[in-house]
Amino acid sequence: MNEVERCIIVGASHAGVQLAFALRTAGWNGDIVLYDRDPLLPYQRPPLSKTALSGEGTMKLMPLKPEQAYTKAEIDLRLGCSVCAVNTAEQSVTDDGGRKTYYSHLVLATGARAIVPPIQGSERAKNLFTLRDGQDVNRIRQTFNPLQSSRVVIIGAGYIGLETAASLKKMGAEVTVLEREPRVLARVTSPEMSAFFTELHRNHGVHIACSKNVTAINEREGVQQVCCADGSAYTADMIIVGVGVHVRQELAKQCGLRVHNGVVTDSQCRSSVPNIFAIGDCSLHPNAQYQRFVRLESVQNAVDQAKVVAETLAGRCARYEAIPWFWSDQYDIKLQIVGLADGYDRVFFRDESEGNTPSFSYWYFRGMQLLAVDAVNNAKAYVVGTKLLKSNAEVNLSRLQDLNTSLSLDALIAS
């Protein structure tokens, strides 16, 4: 056992970096060691599928914090360095350089890795990429720019797939998106929103094909084809796979933590071992608003969980009770989501579009309980939805549906 007060954080993306700095703000005087396998100074992830991909000139990643800020906050940043083993008995981690470091508190912010499904021929495929980190984006850019013809097939129509489609289209690619489910964004949004995004992409010249189960990638005479179970085939100079992620939970398993598609934590982000915490994409945590365990892949979740752990380690009582929010930018469309719509039994639509610019919102309810709001180019609906969810007040449904009632918290609270 060691006596040193040292917080080791594994993973230096939004959650890990936020935690390191929040610990200092919260008054933690112990050591802070922050590891990441990625050698790049920690950077913003959401722009990767958007401006970092489509931006002109050399790839620009936006650092989360400038390098000197780590020094100033006395954060021992160990980049390009993987933690390969944890010894919970002696409270130490060992990295891939064989260096052992002791901790008093360990925080797993290990995130997730992009899934590459076992598609026949994928291991030999040319120009096949996932899009998860800065190096992925760099590889895509370096490969794409010199291509003679630029037929890109994107496998998977989730947010990453669709944002990447929009960016590549902007870069001049001929883009096809293949989705296994009958609609785009099937796992994450309603049929109404799926229909909107399908039309949006088609209007921008992206070919969207659903119910396409990709079974093989073949090459004949230098031409690469993505083949589907229904016999269709799509020529691809480049292939991007965006079919979801697997949680990086090997270390958690090694520590003997409870793991179930994510590291199971309590509302303080504490795992089943009291001095080990899990935050960000890798955590499966209780959500008070929805009364169930959730695992969220979002900046909001990463940042807010980090703040909770910082407060907890500083000896104060903090609970993670934030209402989840998300956003996605595609073409000139801004989607903002607050809440989790899963389990809704009715949805109300407010169309406030003017001219050719869409501006609308979908409001998801279970019974009288508001679950979530999807707002397209309509920050007002997003903001009012956020306030309603926080207040837990009953929503006046007739006013919600009346377009003569302008959106405000006061107007929508039932009375």
Add this chain to the structure above:
Amino acid sequence: MAKITFITRNDEHYILEADSGSLMELAVQNGVDGIDGDCGGVCSCATCHVHVNTEHMEKVGAASEIEQDMLELDDNATAQSRLCCQIDVSDELDGLVVRVAR
């Protein structure tokens, strides 16, 4: 080149110079306390809220509709409020003073 002053909640003054990028990027890259820019600068998170000195309001121009709406998430929003990811640095901003919102 524009010289821009950020005043933090602890009354620290950061006098920074830039000729491009957004005010938020400038603040984050210089470690100005209280400017987080969690969404990376796309007006989605409202964590880069500043109050612009009254005499400089005209210089920075008006907030867009979406920015005005996002500001309503913050109870401390005033007529001087801006999300500084939505303010592009230019020579015209030389001498600008903004205060990080509470």
